[in-house]
Amino acid sequence: MNVDLTLNTDLARKILIRFIRTEIHRAGFLRAVVNLSGGLDSAVVCFLAAEALGPENVLALRLPYQTSSPDSLEHAQMVIEQTGVRARTISITEMAEPLIALEPEMSPVRKGNILARLRMIVAYDQSEAFGGLVVGTGNKTEILLGYTTLYGDSACALNPLGDLYKTQVRQLARAIGVPDVIIAKPPSADLWVGQTDEGELGFTYQEVDQVLYLLVDQRYRPEECVQAGFSESFVRAVLERVRRNQFKRILPPVAKLSNRTVGYDFLYLRDWGT
Numbered sequence: 001m002n003v004d005l006t007l008n009t010d011l012a013r014k015i016l017i018r019f020i021r022t023e024i025h026r027a028g029f030l031r032a033v034v035n036l037s038g039g040l041d042s043a044v045v046c047f048l049a050a051e052a053l054g055p056e057n058v059l060a061l062r063l064p065y066q067t068s069s070p071d072s073l074e075h076a077q078m079v080i081e082q083t084g085v086r087a088r089t090i091s092i093t094e095m096a097e098p099l100i101a102l103e104p105e106m107s108p109v110r111k112g113n114i115l116a117r118l119r120m121i122v123a124y125d126q127s128e129a130f131g132g133l134v135v136g137t138g139n140k141t142e143i144l145l146g147y148t149t150l151y152g153d154s155a156c157a158l159n160p161l162g163d164l165y166k167t168q169v170r171q172l173a174r175a176i177g178v179p180d181v182i183i184a185k186p187p188s189a190d191l192w193v194g195q196t197d198e199g200e201l202g203f204t205y206q207e208v209d210q211v212l213y214l215l216v217d218q219r220y221r222p223e224e225c226v227q228a229g230f231s232e233s234f235v236r237a238v239l240e241r242v243r244r245n246q247f248k249r250i251l252p253p254v255a256k257l258s259n260r261t262v263g264y265d266f267l268y269l270r271d272w273g274t
Contacts, residue, residue: 001228003210007168009175013048016160020052023158024133031132035123035153036060036079036087038072040187041137041161043079043178044169048160049135051176055084059130062089063119065096071185078179088126092118116152124155133157141166141205144212145238146245147197154248165213166205203234211238 024032032049036042049058060083062076073089080087095118100111123134136156138148140163148154161169166187173183187197187205198204211230214220215238220228225235251263260266 001210001230003213003228005165005167005209005213007164007171009172012164012168012172013176016048017052020049020135020158020160024053027133027157029131029133031057031059031130032135033059033061033123033127033130033132034085034135035119035137036062036076037137038062038069038075038079038182039185040166040173040178040182041139041169043075043182044173044176045135045137045160046079046083046085047176047178050083050085056086057132058083058085059126059132060085060087061119061123061126062087063092063122064089065091065115066093069188075179075182075185078182082177082179086130090122092122095121113149113152116149120152120155135160136162138162139164139166139169141209141212143249144216144245145201145208145241146248147201148248150248165209167209202237207234208238211235212242215239215242 020032024030030053032053034042034046034049036046046058046060060076060080062073064073077087092115096111096114099114100106103110120134127134134156136154136159138154138156138159139161142148143154143162164172170183201208211225211234214225214228215222215235222232222235222239226232254261254263256264
């Protein structure tokens with residue numbers, strides 16, 4: 001079965017530009033900060049933010065580590081030049097090394113999480129200095145699969161791509177003029193040498209997006225996905241990954257002890273003259 005994930009890119013572009021502008025202004029801000037990795041998702045967000053707010057109101061951060069690919073910096077620079085946004089390059093090597101050195105046998109995953117969280121520390125520090133909100137770059141595929149670092153790349157004030165699957169983000173990227181070299185390269189968080197998203201996940205975005213769309217958007221049962229032509233082992237593996245990472249998609253639960261618990265009963269200021 002070939003699942004159609006074709007996106008109306010013109011409509012999506014208008015909605016996302018309006019979303020960025022509205023949410024940032026609603027919070028009382030005029031500016032945005034984007035961690036620009038040189039990859040597809042952050043490039044798309046940078047293009048959209050520049051269009052929504054004006055390039056002078058967007059700060060793009062390049063935050064390399066000593067093992068980062070030179071291509072990442074070059075591709076990020078292409079986006080900066082094409083959009084005209086403001087930019088800073090800050091190395092996180094000197095920040096990360098003292099912690100990593102404490103455990104020389106640290107796994108690549110632990111090290112990658114440290115780098116992701118350090119990048120978000122820098123982003124939020126720069127957001128205070130620049131007076132802008134941090135705009136997230138995670139897509140729907142990553143969020144559902146839990147392919148994200150809590151309080152790292154998942155941390156943001158708003159997320160324009162969170163309801164678009166990776167293959168749809170690629171469509172949008174073509175429509176808004178993201179450089180072809182960024183669209184075509186293998187997706188990677190660039191957390192260690194040779195790391196790619198699809199190599200780490202064990203399947204392609206093209207494959208998993210179709211199954212996720214059926215399970216989530218079309219509410220297929222697992223057996224219906226199998227009937228549609230996907231292997232049972234693949235469908236079960238995707239389901240398990242989505243289930244296992246539910247904790248990453250919700251705010252930390254608060255133990256309820258009163259009549260007005262934050263996040264349950266108290267959700268927003270109303271009728272207070274604000």
